[in-house]
Amino acid sequence: MMRKTFLVLMGATAGAAMTLLATQSPMSAVGSSAKAAGADTYRQLSLFGDIFERVRAHYVEKPDDSKLVESAINGMLNGLDPHSSYMDPKSFKDMQIQTRGEFGGLGIEVTQEEGLIKVVAPIDETPAAKAGIRAGDIITHLDDEAVQGLTLNQAVEKMRGQVNTKIRLKVMRKGLDKPLEVTIVRDVIRVRSVRSRIEGEDVGYIRISSFNEQTTDGLKKAITDITAQIPPEKLKGYVIDLRNNPGGLLDQAISVSDTFLERGEIVSTRGRDAEETQRFNARAGDLTKGKPLIVLINGGSASASEIVAGALQDQKRATIVGTRSFGKGSVQTIIPLGSGNGALRLTTARYFTPSGKSIQAKGITPDIEVLQEVPEEVKARASTDTKGESSLRGHLKAEGDEQAGSQSYVPPETKDDKALNAAFELLRGARTDASFPPNPKGAVPN
Numbered sequence: 001m002m003r004k005t006f007l008v009l010m011g012a013t014a015g016a017a018m019t020l021l022a023t024q025s026p027m028s029a030v031g032s033s034a035k036a037a038g039a040d041t042y043r044q045l046s047l048f049g050d051i052f053e054r055v056r057a058h059y060v061e062k063p064d065d066s067k068l069v070e071s072a073i074n075g076m077l078n079g080l081d082p083h084s085s086y087m088d089p090k091s092f093k094d095m096q097i098q099t100r101g102e103f104g105g106l107g108i109e110v111t112q113e114e115g116l117i118k119v120v121a122p123i124d125e126t127p128a129a130k131a132g133i134r135a136g137d138i139i140t141h142l143d144d145e146a147v148q149g150l151t152l153n154q155a156v157e158k159m160r161g162q163v164n165t166k167i168r169l170k171v172m173r174k175g176l177d178k179p180l181e182v183t184i185v186r187d188v189i190r191v192r193s194v195r196s197r198i199e200g201e202d203v204g205y206i207r208i209s210s211f212n213e214q215t216t217d218g219l220k221k222a223i224t225d226i227t228a229q230i231p232p233e234k235l236k237g238y239v240i241d242l243r244n245n246p247g248g249l250l251d252q253a254i255s256v257s258d259t260f261l262e263r264g265e266i267v268s269t270r271g272r273d274a275e276e277t278q279r280f281n282a283r284a285g286d287l288t289k290g291k292p293l294i295v296l297i298n299g300g301s302a303s304a305s306e307i308v309a310g311a312l313q314d315q316k317r318a319t320i321v322g323t324r325s326f327g328k329g330s331v332q333t334i335i336p337l338g339s340g341n342g343a344l345r346l347t348t349a350r351y352f353t354p355s356g357k358s359i360q361a362k363g364i365t366p367d368i369e370v371l372q373e374v375p376e377e378v379k380a381r382a383s384t385d386t387k388g389e390s391s392l393r394g395h396l397k398a399e400g401d402e403q404a405g406s407q408s409y410v411p412p413e414t415k416d417d418k419a420l421n422a423a424f425e426l427l428r429g430a431r432t433d434a435s436f437p438p439n440p441k442g443a444v445p446n
């Protein structure tokens with residue numbers, strides 16, 4: 001049993017090493033100090049094996065071997081930094097769904113209320129919407145199984161499934177005496193990470209809530225929709241809202257930034273070895289045709305959001321408004337570990353803005369700081385500040401002084417949103433600031 005376990009662990013490690021070394025130059029001969037370090041590592045692995053066997057033999061209750069090994073793996077990775085982790089097969093699958101931004105399902109946003117599933121809203125043009133599901137409907141049964149007793153995640157997982165498969169819902173609706181029974185055929189559901197609207201007939205507002213595989217396409221569609229509704233001579237500019245956007249895919253952060261740039265570096269990533277450095281540059285083609293741009297950030301804007309804000313700020317393409325961002329300046333690589341073994345999420349690089357600044361445990365500082373007025377009842381319920389990367393135990397240290405988090409509250413009503421209204425005022429000329437519009441001559445040399 002022990003021999004088999006070690007082979008699995010070592011095989012996973014070897015597979016990861018091969019993945020990471022595929023782009024590296026050949027290593028030099030291993031010196032005597034490296035051999036000594038290797039011998040010490042094997043002694044420590046032997047110690048782990050000894051402890052593992054003693055726990056199996058003498059713990060007060062019979063432990064689950066697989067859980068012991070998984071906990072050991074998690075302990076090793078958690079000791080590195082807050083973002084490296086092991087994902088079991090289910091977590092890996094959930095992560096893939098999240099980053100793909102699409103899945104087989106019904107097309108409804110739901111919440112849980114008194115143990116039952118309540119429909120927040122059906123998504124337009126999805127099977128649920130076409131079947132007549134309405135906001136406020138209460139789902140009591142899925143394929144004749146009561147949802148009472150299920151967690152929200154368990155219920156959502158049951159509603160998802162293979163495309164073109166059927167599921168029966170029993171639904172209670174206000175005003176009806178009897179429950180409705182609805183059969184719905186699952187289809188491909190795309191998660192909307194981009195939403196847009198026209199503000200005052202002269203400003204385009206675009207909200208990006210995450211960076212999944214659908215984000216850049218959603219952004220391009222939003223720009224097309226806005227330009228179709230506002231003539232070029234009336235369009236004052238765009239507000240890109242990245243507040244409380246936790247991040248996502250690196251390639252999407254790069255392509256979103258590229259949407260607004262004609263040239264120049266977007267971001268660079270630097271690993272442990274100098275030859276691992278990668279630089280990503282914009283290609284010609286600003287889809288907004290140079291229209292003024294304001295980006296909103298706050299303490300909840302992290303990772304991919306910070307890449308976009310940092311690129312547009314350093315290239316003097318946009319003015320950043322709001323409060324300092326979260327400060328997650330590291331890149332995680334997802335390394336699949338074979339069928340049924342899940343995946344390794346490993347921090348493999350730091351990223352740097354075009355000016356060469358690392359935002360790790362520092363964040364992006366806005367050009368114009370705007371603090372929100374937080375109602376007392378909101379303050380009483382929960383904290384309205386995000387502590388930031390620098391508060392996380394075991395975080396990668398910053399280059400220089402670290403910064404704490406900042407305000408992350410966003411008012412639900414536009415009229416109360418001071419940062420958003422400041423952006424509108426800047427675009428319309430009702431407010432002036434030396435940072436708007438940014439001076440292109442101050443951009444990072446390209």
